[in-house]
Amino acid sequence: MSLPMSFDLKGARVxxxxxxxxxxxxxxxxxxxxxxxxxxxxxDQTALEALGxxxxxxxxxxxxxxxxxxxxxxxxxxxxxxxGLDVLVNNAGIAGPTGRCEDLDPEAWDQTLAINITGQFNxxxxxxxxxxxxxxxxxxxxxxxxxxxxxxxxxxxxxxxWAVIGFTKSLSIELGGDGIRVNAICPGSVAGxxxxxxxxxxxxxxxxxxxxxxxxxxxxASLKRLISAEDVAHAIVFLASPLxxxxxxxxxxxxxxxxxxx
Numbered sequence: 100m101s102l103p104m105s106f107d108l109k110g111a112r113v114x115x116x117x118x119x120x121x122x123x124x125x126x127x128x129x130x131x132x133x134x135x136x137x138x139x140x141x142x143d144q145t146a147l148e149a150l151g152x153x154x155x156x157x158x159x160x161x162x163x164x165x166x167x168x169x170x171x172x173x174x175x176x177x178x179x180x181x182x183g184l185d186v187l188v189n190n191a192g193i194a195g196p197t198g199r200c201e202d203l204d205p206e207a208w209d210q211t212l213a214i215n216i217t218g219q220f221n222x223x224x225x226x227x228x229x230x231x232x233x234x235x236x237x238x239x240x241x242x243x244x245x246x247x248x249x250x251x252x253x254x255x256x257x258x259x260x261w262a263v264i265g266f267t268k269s270l271s272i273e274l275g276g277d278g279i280r281v282n283a284i285c286p287g288s289v290a291g292x293x294x295x296x297x298x299x300x301x302x303x304x305x306x307x308x309x310x311x312x313x314x315x316x317x318x319x320a321s322l323k324r325l326i327s328a329e330d331v332a333h334a335i336v337f338l339a340s341p342l343x344x345x346x347x348x349x350x351x352x353x354x355x356x357x358x359x360x361x
Contacts, residue, residue, distance in 0.1 A: 106340035109134030111235070112181040113339070116164050116222060117191035118157070119146035121291060122241070125328035126188055127157055129336045135186075138177045140164075164191045164218030165210075174225040184229040186339045189219040189240045194293065195255040197300040208255045215259035219266060230279050237280040237339045240267045242350060244287045248360045252304050260285075264350050271348030280347035282338050287354025288316050290325040301361075312361060321356035 113130045117123040118139025127137045131154070140162035141147050147159045158180055162173040178184060195211035196203050219240055230236035245253060246260030267283040274281060288294050298316070302309040317323055331353050337343055338351070 106133050106336055108340055111135040111185045112183055113137045113186040114177050115139045115188040115190055117141055119143050122328045122331045123190040125332040126335050129332040131156055136181055140173055164221055165213040167221050170221045178229055183232060184226055185233040185235055187226040187238045188335060189222055191218050192241060194297055197252050197304050200254050211255035212259050216262040231277045235341055239335045239338055240283045242283040242285045244285055244354045244357050246285055250360045268348055283350040285350050285352045286331045287357045288325050289328055315361040319357055319359050324355055326355055
């Protein structure tokens with residue numbers, strides 16, 4: 100799907116975490132379409148290798164964003180190859196466990212927060228010195244509709260995504276004087292294998308059929324549909340462009356006007 104206009108991002112240097120599939124890959128392709136130079140990282144080595152055939156222009160690295168040593172190595176590689184950085188897209192995240200709070204494995208809680216929020220910190224702290232040197236610098240942090248609403252049986256995920264909003268709002272104030280824009284993106288339910296798995300787990304936890312959960316989920320959005328990864332990608336590209344020069348500190352829902360989560 101083509102973007103309808105130029106966003107003046109030719110030559111922009113972009114790093115996207117978890118960029119080998121889903122929202123990350125859609126975003127990488129959208130930036131590349133605009134002439135940006137894009138580096139993606141991911142923990143899925145198979146998906147990264149597949150990009151050599153499907154998206155050969157994308158630079159790529161294996162990296163677990165919760166591992167600070169790995170992230171430090173990533174930034175050496177990225178800034179060395181791109182010669183700097185203009186855009187960081189903190190996309191990496193996991194769904195985390197489904198279940199009642201008292202039944203959750205504490206290690207699963209720790210892992211969810213380590214990736215979904217601490218991973219964003221790990222990348223942002225190393226990106227900021229490079230972004231200060233850019234004339235059009237921005238950070239997009241992936242939150243979720245679960246960062247706007249309560250989400251029963253998904254407390255680790257929701258807690259991490261609410262934390263992303265606080266991280267984003269605080270960074271936008273902290274970095275405003277440097278001309279670095281920081282925004283959060285709050286996708287609703289994105290069509291694809293990940294939401295299918297979430298629906299299946301939620302259905303099992305509630306003892307109902309997956310279609311019950313899917314129908315409830317869709318009906319909580321005014322537009323009555325799931326969104327696409329490309330919907331999210333286009334918003335991220337816009338916020339990184341000079342057209343969004345005065346947009347910072349916001350949490351932007353891309354969710355079909357979702358009113359609640361199920």
